[in-house]
Amino acid sequence: MECTYCGSDLARYDPVFVEETGDDGDRRPAGAFCNFACLSAHIDEAELTYGDACEWQPDG
Ligand SMILES: [Zn+2]
Numbered sequence: 001m002e003c004t005y006c007g008s009d010l011a012r013y014d015p016v017f018v019e020e021t022g023d024d025g026d027r028r029p030a031g032a033f034c035n036f037a038c039l040s041a042h043i044d045e046a047e048l049t050y051g052d053a054c055e056w057q058p059d060g
Helices: 036-049
Strands: 016-021 027-033
Touching: 016 036, 027 036
Parallel strands: none
Antiparallel strands: 016 027
């Protein structure tokens, strides 16, 4: 498994797993990160397109 943000191999870290609540109220996996710095950075970027897309598109 790789970090959702930076792509590092999570086997080398103590990873942080994130869940989110979907529109239907169910919880679903939102990502896995090698540390809180990657989690925070991912949130900052994800919020830029929040509400428009389910997937982060680096070319968008
Ligand atoms: Zn990372």
